[in-house]
Amino acid sequence: MRDNTIPAIILGVCLIVGLVGGGHYLQAAARTWQAANHSVTVKGLAERDVPANLALWPLHFSTNSSSLGAAQQKIDAQAQTVRQFLHAAGFVDKEITLTSPQVSDEWANLPASQRGSADDRYKAEATMLVRTPKIQAVKKAMPRVGELIGRGVLLSPNYNYRTEFLFTDLNRIKPRMIAEATANARAAARQFAKDSGSHVGAIRQASQGYFSISDLDSYTPEIKKVRVVTTIDYALDN
Incomplete structure (x- = not known):
């Protein structure tokens, strides 16, 4: 009996240590998974009225x-x-x-x-x-x-x-409009983060929508409305 008790105790201690360590690992993995999936997807809009050229x-x-x-x-x-x-x-x-x-x-x-x-x-x-x-x-x-x-x-x-x-000069205003749309999206993400008690992190994924050019209205076709929408996925940090 005594010969079997000591190995049994050692085995039990090892199992306990293993379970505790495994539990810590699972908790860390869960936190990592939650952090990786804590994000928000927002759209940013930029519009500008330009004269036809x-x-x-x-x-x-x-x-x-x-x-x-x-x-x-x-x-x-x-x-x-x-x-x-x-x-x-x-x-x-x-x-x-x-x-x-x-x-x-x-x-x-x-x-x-x-x-x-x-x-x-x-x-x-x-x-x-x-x-x-x-x-x-x-x-x-x-x-x-x-x-x-x-x-x-x-x-x-x-x-x-x-x-x-x-209007044929889109390339001239495109970079600035993309920057405006991105800033607009980040402002929306900040508001969402504020409401959820988080902070806006890095951009995880972004896609630029197409630029549309239309008449300002039917009476002033010589003025064009240029519009772009971007979709950005931001990470949220606690």
Whole structure:
């Protein structure tokens, strides 16, 4: 009996030591796991209103005639009139592009009973595009296009030929906007940490949303609203 007691006691002591040590290890592991998963995910927003720096102003015009040659001559004359109007408005030739005139036979697919006047048989049309950074010059000239009608130019307003104002300098403001969105996200994380009795730690993961550019409103398309949203995962320290 005495020979078996001593080894049993030693074994019991070893088991107790092992359980205590294992318990401390498990507690430390649990604390490490909790710290690793104590985080908050927040979104940061940055917005900025910027003026457009590029205008695309198409002027589409057309004419009809009884012969192909006459239709071509008329559209060429109208193109010259439009170009003169644009020069007077302050635009130079490098800002003006003329598409190749297109001439079509309006009678081609119509039965004889539906054909109109022979003077309107051939239709010629073309587009003069102004591509310029002179935003204010475009806005000033647009209300004056009625002068072209008085000079014999038949303008064809169409959604396909609407004026566009663009902002093409995103790379210049992108770094600062990302910094603003990140600061906005950190402020949100600080508020969450304050409410939960924690402190904001390091960034664990971050993703940048895409930049969107839209008109400020339907009345001022020459002013753009640039917007970006970032998603950031912060560690929270006790």
